[in-house]
Amino acid sequence: MGKQLDRREFLALTGAGMAGWALSGAHGQEHAGAGQNGAMYTFAAVADPHLSENREGELTGAEKFRRVLGAIETLDPAPEFMLMLGDIHPTVLEVLLPEASLPIHAVAGNHESKEGRELLRSLFPDDFQGKDYYAFTHRDDLYIAMCNAAHVDHVGHFETETNTPSVGQCEWIEEQLARRDKFNRVILFGHIPPDPELRPNGMCLGQNDGRWLAQKVQDTQPTALFFGHRHHRVWFDIAGVPVYGMRSCNWNFNNEPVGFGHVFAGSNGLDVRFIETGEEA
Numbered sequence: 001m002g003k004q005l006d007r008r009e010f011l012a013l014t015g016a017g018m019a020g021w022a023l024s025g026a027h028g029q030e031h032a033g034a035g036q037n038g039a040m041y042t043f044a045a046v047a048d049p050h051l052s053e054n055r056e057g058e059l060t061g062a063e064k065f066r067r068v069l070g071a072i073e074t075l076d077p078a079p080e081f082m083l084m085l086g087d088i089h090p091t092v093l094e095v096l097l098p099e100a101s102l103p104i105h106a107v108a109g110n111h112e113s114k115e116g117r118e119l120l121r122s123l124f125p126d127d128f129q130g131k132d133y134y135a136f137t138h139r140d141d142l143y144i145a146m147c148n149a150a151h152v153d154h155v156g157h158f159e160t161e162t163n164t165p166s167v168g169q170c171e172w173i174e175e176q177l178a179r180r181d182k183f184n185r186v187i188l189f190g191h192i193p194p195d196p197e198l199r200p201n202g203m204c205l206g207q208n209d210g211r212w213l214a215q216k217v218q219d220t221q222p223t224a225l226f227f228g229h230r231h232h233r234v235w236f237d238i239a240g241v242p243v244y245g246m247r248s249c250n251w252n253f254n255n256e257p258v259g260f261g262h263v264f265a266g267s268n269g270l271d272v273r274f275i276e277t278g279e280e281a
Contacts, residue, residue: 041139042077044068044102045189045261045272047085047228048109048248051092059279061250062092067277068249068260069099075262075275078102081138085228085246086149086191087111090119097123108132109191109229110149114162117147121164132163135176141223141265142183144176146190148205149229156192156205156229158212170212177220185265186222193227193245196236203230214238224270232256233274244272 046068054060059067072079081102086109097104105127108117121128128134132147147169150160158169173188180186194210195201204210217225218239225243232253234245249258257276264271 040077040264040266042075042079042262042264043138044072044079044082045085045226045244045246045263046082046249047246047260048087048231048250049084049089049093050087050111050248050250051089051096053089053250055251058251061089062096064250064258064277065096066099069096069101071260071275071277073101079262081105083143083189083226085109085189085226087228087248088116088120090116090123094119094123105136105143105145107145107190108147108149110151110153112149113151114164116151117162117164131165133169133172137183140183141185141187142176142179144173144186144188144222146173146188148209149191154192154203154229156190156209158209173216177216177222180220180222185270186220187224187226187270188217188222189226191227192229193225193234193243194238196234196243217241226261242270247274249277 049061049065051061051065079102082104084104084106086107088106088109089111104124106120106124108120112120117132121130121132127136127145133145135142135144147163148156148158150157151162159167163169192205194213195204198207198210198214200207205213222241224241227245228248230245231248231251233247233256236243244261246261247256247259249260252258258278259274259276262273262275
């Protein structure tokens with residue numbers, strides 16, 4: 001068996017053979033991931049609540065999030081937990097948490113300072129256990145929470161001084177993905193997505209980090225990936241694996257509606273349905 005490249009060796013070879021990635025756009029359609037078996041359940045995917053950001057003439061960030069919580073109460077089947085995909089503003093989340101009726105699994109975004117990340121870890125100690133990235137299991141599925149956003153930097157990084165710990169996350173992700181065959185579904189989530197074509201992009205993962213992640217996705221074929229950050233819908237595939245860039249529940253570019261994803265995990269993969277929560281919804 002040939003030697004598997006570690007991240008440092010892979011980065012030394014960036015740019016080679018990238019034409020074979022088979023990245024393709026989702027063409028605006030809801031789409032399912034690779035067919036994994038397992039009991040059906042649903043969860044919510046909530047991006048960029050910006051809870052302390054209050055835009056003139058609109059509901060406050062906190063009230064917009066309350067609309068998300070209210071909409072979740074009406075869904076059938078009810079989501080069993082929430083993925084919160086960064087740019088949270090944890091000082092406000094701390095106040096709102098008692099109003100949430102379902103477990104929340106959060107990751108930091110580029111709005112979260114080192115102090116904000118410390119507070120976020122304290123709000124969800126069973127998940128974070130002192131680190132800014134973690135994994136949890138739900139039923140027979142594995143969820144891998146990646147922290148790939150440096151404070152105030154719109155370009156994503158897996159290694160940054162504002163992460164705790166600042167280095168070592170890539171090796172940890174490799175260890176989690178090595179367990180792929182033990183789970184029905186494996187879902188990765190973070191704040192900043194790779195560029196769909198793995199090009200340099202000031203609102204995406206750094207190009208080398210994006211190429212590294214795409215290689216791991218191609219090699220291990222997880223079920224799906226979820227991200228926020230871009231404030232509009234950006235759905236695409238990496239080697240047949242769906243990548244869901246979710247709209248914000250606070251504000252979006254191009255007048256796209258605010259809301260969240262109601263995600264159905266079924267026998268044929270994932271079905272992601274957008275739930276609008278704007279004042280007109």
